[in-house]
Amino acid sequence: MKSIEKIAENKNYAAINLGNLEEILQYSLIHPVSKREIEGKVFVKDATGATGTEISFNMLPPRTEVPYFHIHNKNEETYIFLKGAGFYQVDDDCFPIKEGSVVRVAPKGNRGMCNTSDEPMIYIAIQSKENSLEEHTTADGTRIPTEPKWR
Template sequence: MKKLEKLSENAYYTAVELGDLNDLKNYALIHPVNKQVIEGKVFLKDATKATGTEISFNALPPRSEQPYFHIHRKNEETYIILKGYGFFQVDDDCFSIKEGSVIRVSPQGKRGIRNESDESMIYMVIQSKENSLEEHTTADGERVPVEPKWR
């Protein structure tokens, strides 16, 4: 089972190396509730010491589907399809997805995903507490003087 590699860290950040997205199938985790081994999935919250989001990268094998539909109690999820194509279903609505599709689902939406392609579908899921974002984009930013080290 592949492990995330820590690149760098200090009090203000943690950087990890996920590796080539085509190698996501080498990650696995044991589901905390049903103890099932889930291959092709890696969570980043603990590895990056995130406090406001959970991000996962996922590889769904060719012509397969997530083996369950699910909801959340508090967190919305945003799915970003990076490679492959297939279907996404929320409640009774089923629609086509492909590379570049982005789907936000509220906690109560019963969601599931299917890969119709002949290669692994690669997607990222960003999970955060619904209605928790108070400021965003430029409203929360401030420019500061820093001399770039890459120059």
């Protein structure tokens, strides 16, 4: 099983490296409920010290499906598909997904997906508390006059 590489860390940040996207399959975890090993999944909340989101990188092998549907109690999820193609189902709606697709699902949306392609499906899942985003993009930023050290 592959381990997350810590690049750098200080009081205001943590930087990690998961490796090449094709290496996601080398990660695995034991599901806390089913106690089954899930290959091709790595969560980064703890490694980065995140307090407002949980992000996972995931790989679904060719011609397979996530073996269960699920809901959440408080967190919405946003899925960003980087590679592969298949179908995503929320409640009774089933629609095609592919590289570049982005799907947001409310906590109570009953969700599941399959990979119908001949290549691994690689995607990112981001969980955050529903209705918690108060300011976003430029509304939550302030420019600071700082010279970059890379110059």
